[in-house]
Amino acid sequence: MKSHSSTLLAEVRTFRQSHPDVRYVDLISLDIPGRFYGKRYPVEMLEKVAAGSPLKLPQNAVLLGAQGGLFKIGDYCFHDGDPDANRRLVPGTLKPVSWEAQPLGQMLITSDGTEAPIEFEPREVLAKVLERLHRKGIHPVVAFELEFYLFDKKLNDGLPQFARDPLSDDPDDQPTLHIERLSRFAPVLDDMVQTAQAQGIDITVITAELGPGQFEINFGHLDDGLRAADWAALFCRSTRGVALKHGYRASFMAKPYLQHPGSGMHVHVSLYDAAGNNLLAAHQQQPLRHAVAGCLALLPHCMPIFSPNHNAFRRLGGTVNAATKACWGYEDRDACVRIPESDPRNLRIEHRLASADANPYLVLAAILVGLEHGLDAAQEPIAPLNEDRTSGHDFPLEMLEAVRAMQQQPVLREGLGAEFVDVYCENKRQDHLAFQQEINAREYRWYL
Structure with a gap:
């Protein structure tokens, strides 16, 4: 060898x-x-x-x-x-x-x-979580889905302009969720797919999403969590580059338009043993419910990871399929943790809360720690949205509160590493404070 x-x-x-x-x-x-x-x-x-x-x-x-x-x-x-x-x-x-x-x-x-290894390097954090799960006989299979917007290459007074397609300059004339939009933007989308495939990334489904110039790309399922996160990271890099080549600006910004849906990072995760049996499907899916309960318990403490900047918090709670509470449901896109319909072999969770500009290594690490915590604690989850539309736990909706909730959470400190949690939280706190060090025009209009 x-x-x-x-x-x-x-x-x-x-x-x-x-x-x-x-x-x-x-x-x-x-x-x-x-x-x-x-x-x-x-x-x-x-x-x-x-x-x-x-x-x-x-x-x-x-x-x-x-x-x-x-x-x-x-x-x-x-x-x-x-x-x-x-x-x-x-x-x-x-x-x-x-x-x-x-x-x-x-x-x-x-x-x-x-x-x-650098304890706070994102890929190292995920590697340690995966190694620990493997020692326990747990082998995740993972697939990412990423939403993004296309904009015109040039900004207008610093503001984004929607992507012009060959048929219309009117954003209302871009058919929502319609196959025709894929045809209108076929040259750039095809190049994005071919370029990603040249990077070794398995692209599966392409969808025209709700916002003007918004699309979603799905990746294949992998039994290597590090490689799955590599794919998500590399796709963002190549997609931005390809868009510029075609005269567009591709952005994974969480909420570029207040009046249109934000962009999310959806992560599908199933768990198998060494023999290939789906651990979530055993005992009438009891482990699935335990895993869901663990994810929901830690979710309010993982918000700096799932919503890593000021703009990402704008995405939550105000538009289609953006959760306002830590909740779950079967075939329910309003839930943070959705259980897609599938056979027992492919039973999985779909974690839908993270923004598209979140760090894929850290998002997956946080999800896996939640699943691990749920399997260890063996607690039943709250009622699914299918039974109670008001079900759910509150989570922080601004960065400084979110950082406080994350930094002292003992399960996260153990699962992700205490040094990483401290460094990450301080990085987010300082980034947020630096962002606030500018007075915008609205403040002068309102308060001068």
Whole structure:
């Protein structure tokens, strides 16, 4: 059997043979707000890294705020000497980048699996949760669904303009949930799908959603949770690039229009044992109900993950299929946790609360900790919405309250890691406060 380094080296050499015009490769990783950071490496240097040369980046790059700045978080950033930390290449992720003007490659890097993983790196957080579940004999199968909007490439006085299609400039003339809209935007959508597939992402269903220029893309189910989250992260990157190439701006912003539906990240999760039996379907689906109860119990404490910024909280409670409480239901899209109709083999939950711009590694980690907590506690959930339309637990609807609810939750601190929870909460608190440091025109109109 080939060693890990020899497998990586073969991957890099095969890539170079297939893409001789590529001179540089972007080595990228997702930070806490869900943006990629990294370095652009000459491809010959990448071969040396694959062969075993060290790959180091600043540890604190993971802590960047939404606008790329660093916040003082404990001793990090300003009192730790800004140390480097080892990263490794993620096998199977070296792919060509087709949306840039010049030939380019990209490859995921991570600290998980290194001698000293970064405790607050999103991919490492998810890796630890998955490892713990595997030790318990629990093997998740995961599929993401992402909603996004297309806008005109140019902003109008800083405001987005809806995407013009070839037939009409009127946003009301874009047929809602209609196959015709897929045809009108076929060139850019087809390119998005083909580009994602070239990245190794399994795209399944494409839907025209309710908002003008809004679409949803579904991914295939995977028995590798890290890879499923990789797909979601990489799809966002490639989709933005492809949209710009076609004269559009693609955005996963949670609530770009107040009058139209927001964009969500829906995550389907089923749990299997080593023999392939669906754990949720056993004993007349009793484990399913326990898992739901665990998700709902932790959901109010996970809001900084599911709604990671000020705009994401705007999405909740005011439009179609956006929950106002931690609730569940069978075939009910108003529920945070929906149970789609399926046979016992495919029985699963669909977690619908997270915004499309949330960090997919952290969203999945939080969902899995909720499921794990539910299976361990073995409590029955509250009534489903199918029986009681008022059923549900309240959850925080603004960031500072949400951070307070998350930071002291003992199950989350144990399940996600206490160091991660503290760092993440402070990052969100500082980001939110920085966002508030601007007086907008409405304040002057109202209060001057």
